[in-house]
Amino acid sequence: MLVEAAARLAEAGVASPEHDAAELLAHTLDVPRSHLPLVGEVGADQVASFKALVQRRAQREPLQHLIGRAWFRHVSVAVGPGVFVPRPETELLAGWAVDAARAVLATGRTPTVVDLCTGSGVIARSLADEVPQASIHAVELDAPAHAWAERNLADTEVDLRHGDLATAFDDLLGTVDVLVSNPPYVPLEAWESVALEARDHDPHLALFSGADGLDAIREIERRAARLLRPGGVVGIEHADAQGESAPAVFTEAGRWEEVRDHRDLAGRPRYLTARRPR
Structure with missing residues (x-):
């Protein structure tokens, strides 16, 4: 068989x-x-x-839709139509966020962590599993995806909200230690190159982000500048073709230090990190 x-x-x-x-x-x-x-x-x-x-x-229906779950780091989450299926390469970004939160914890403070574009809630779920002492907040704009996140975070203390990343968490301005996001980043012109499982089954709001794929990352840069405390850090996943253009969003803004790009296990550019000056 x-x-x-x-x-x-x-x-x-x-x-x-x-x-x-x-x-x-x-x-x-x-x-x-x-x-x-x-x-x-x-x-x-x-x-x-x-x-x-x-x-x-x-x-080409996604495997995770057929079995109803996706495994990610040390947890699994329920997934199905209406939510982006977590990818293995995103585990590295989640691991960076876990390490950054633990670094704050080591100083004797409770880390405040924000997950923008949480989707299924998988990064927030991993943070809750690996850094349970942290104060974790997550937001998702798409209603069907938010419903999946509610299901996956129901037994955690994560503060999940339904809203826009550009305006979320006004109550946390200037207090966030770690901001993490796996936003949409596929250029509209790259439609034909997207795997059928993603293009035909993942919500397009979770995939596409303007002509160059950087619209959401630009918005996150602006929001992170307001949410993070001095010395706070941000990490954002991007496409492998955006290893220079995505970090450039932060360097050109002129208000970040330690802007770096990081590769995945296959050696491809995968996520950027930056720090708000102290």
């Missing part, structure tokens, strides 16, 4: 056919993927359900 499914997915252009076939079968059988070699007979109903899921994945 796995061999045939993987071949079908590979033929359809799925990037990780063996992995996805195994995940779908484990989901169908309601067992951990590592337990698949221990499975005996598979019932006819389960075979039919598995084949149906494989067909949907072959049509």
Whole structure:
């Protein structure tokens, strides 16, 4: 079953056919993927359900939509139509935010962290899991995505709000230690280059951001300048083609220091960080 499914997915252009076939079968059988070699007979109903899921994945429906969850660092979140599916490369940005919050904690203060464009709430959820002492705040504009974030953050102390990143958290002006964001950053002209799973299933509000893909990052730069306390830091994910243009938004603003870009595990430019002068 796995061999045939993987071949079908590979033929359809799925990037990780063996992995996805195994995940779908484990989901169908309601067992951990590592337990698949221990499975005996598979019932006819389960075979039919598995084949149906494989067909949907072959049509490039996201794996995470089919199984209903996405794994990220040490947590998993519920996902489905209407919310951006978390990507593995974003784990590095979340890890940076965790380290930055812990650095504040080490000074004896409770860190205040803001997550703009929270989407499914996965970065805020990771922060709550790894730095539970932090005061964490998150905002999402898109109503369906906000509903997913509500679900994923319901058992945490995260202050989740429904609103625009450009005006959110007036009550926190000048008090934030760490601001993190995985905003939309795909240029409108790059429509054809976007993977089918994202282009056809992720909300476009979470993908596209003006002609050059930097509109949201420019807005975050302006908002971060008001939200962060002196010495506070900001981290923002960007496209791999924006390794120079995204940090330039901060350097050209003339009000930031330590503006740096960081690469992902594949060596591609992935996120920028900057510090508000003390």
